Amino acid sequence: MAVTECGPLSTVIVPRDEYRVLNILDHDRRAIHELNCLAQSPLHLSTVWPRGIEILLMHGAQELLNKEDKDGYLPLDYALKTHNYNASKMLIDAGSPLSLRTNIGTIRHEDILQYVCIPWEQQPKFFTLVVEALKSRRRRLHEFSKDHLPPRVWDELELPDNPVLDSNVVRVQRALEDCNIEIPQALRVHKHEATVYHTSQSYSLTAVNAEHLFDGGFRDIDATNFNGLTPVEYTCLHCHNFTEGLAFIAWPVGKGADPHNLTTKFHSPKPVSGISGYQFIGKFMARAVPGSIDDKISTR
Numbered sequence: 001m002a003v004t005e006c007g008p009l010s011t012v013i014v015p016r017d018e019y020r021v022l023n024i025l026d027h028d029r030r031a032i033h034e035l036n037c038l039a040q041s042p043l044h045l046s047t048v049w050p051r052g053i054e055i056l057l058m059h060g061a062q063e064l065l066n067k068e069d070k071d072g073y074l075p076l077d078y079a080l081k082t083h084n085y086n087a088s089k090m091l092i093d094a095g096s097p098l099s100l101r102t103n104i105g106t107i108r109h110e111d112i113l114q115y116v117c118i119p120w121e122q123q124p125k126f127f128t129l130v131v132e133a134l135k136s137r138r139r140r141l142h143e144f145s146k147d148h149l150p151p152r153v154w155d156e157l158e159l160p161d162n163p164v165l166d167s168n169v170v171r172v173q174r175a176l177e178d179c180n181i182e183i184p185q186a187l188r189v190h191k192h193e194a195t196v197y198h199t200s201q202s203y204s205l206t207a208v209n210a211e212h213l214f215d216g217g218f219r220d221i222d223a224t225n226f227n228g229l230t231p232v233e234y235t236c237l238h239c240h241n242f243t244e245g246l247a248f249i250a251w252p253v254g255k256g257a258d259p260h261n262l263t264t265k266f267h268s269p270k271p272v273s274g275i276s277g278y279q280f281i282g283k284f285m286a287r288a289v290p291g292s293i294d295d296k297i298s299t300r
Contacts, residue, residue: 005037007031007036009024009032010040012024013046021052021055029060039069041075042061043056043061046075046087047078048087049087053087053091054090057090065091065096066097080112080115080126083123085123089129098133098134098137098189099188099190100115112133113130113196117204131212131213134196135218137186138169138189139164141169141183142164144187145175148179149176149181153179154175157172159172162217163217164217164219166196166223173188173189194225194226195221195223195225197218197221198225206244207248207250214255221255221256221257222257222261230252232249232252233280236284237280242285246285259281
């Protein structure tokens, strides 16, 4: 046994021994469910070997798509972390959840963008893959909800015509749950922020990436999060790269986001109200370029 105490199937997956993998699965399909001491399934260990993923899926490994290792990571986390495009695409196409483990904390939420937006790890084909996956799943959730919710409940949601759900995801999923309708795991969204533009503090969107998301149907550029902040305001508070932050801030404004809107319930560290997007932008610029503008904007 290896130090990770791999079972027979995992032991031959690691060296990518296709003949022995097929031989084991042909004689005992239950081997597909073995776990090592790190709770890694054979699918976790195959994420650097796309042919291995193909073989496992042919032998019924779809249920392993949702299987976490002992640290809470899915096979898709592994594939994205190792920048294996073919493995990532195969797992997404097979129905892997897109709600992945965050780099900060232990909460699982739909932060698949973190793997393709970190500046030193950005690869255009990965970003395209992720955007298309998010777009497809959100559209499918919209269709699923429309087909399964009672007509009265669906009408009461008063959703916009755009079928790519973003800021309304939480409301739609809550309506399904209230009606005791089980949401398929592949479609469930573990929301952490209000929109895809309210990015995690572990990465930042560029204006180019935001444009790609917008073209994919994510149009809620002026929606507010639980703290009453729009993407512009959120970026002003959390972005540490002045050049990219300023470019991103200009992007939603150019798309029609209104910096005149006043926040109503921002808490930092105490509740305040009546702050406009322009004030957040001014504060961001003053913090990023000390002395460049008069830093007299207060959130008191």
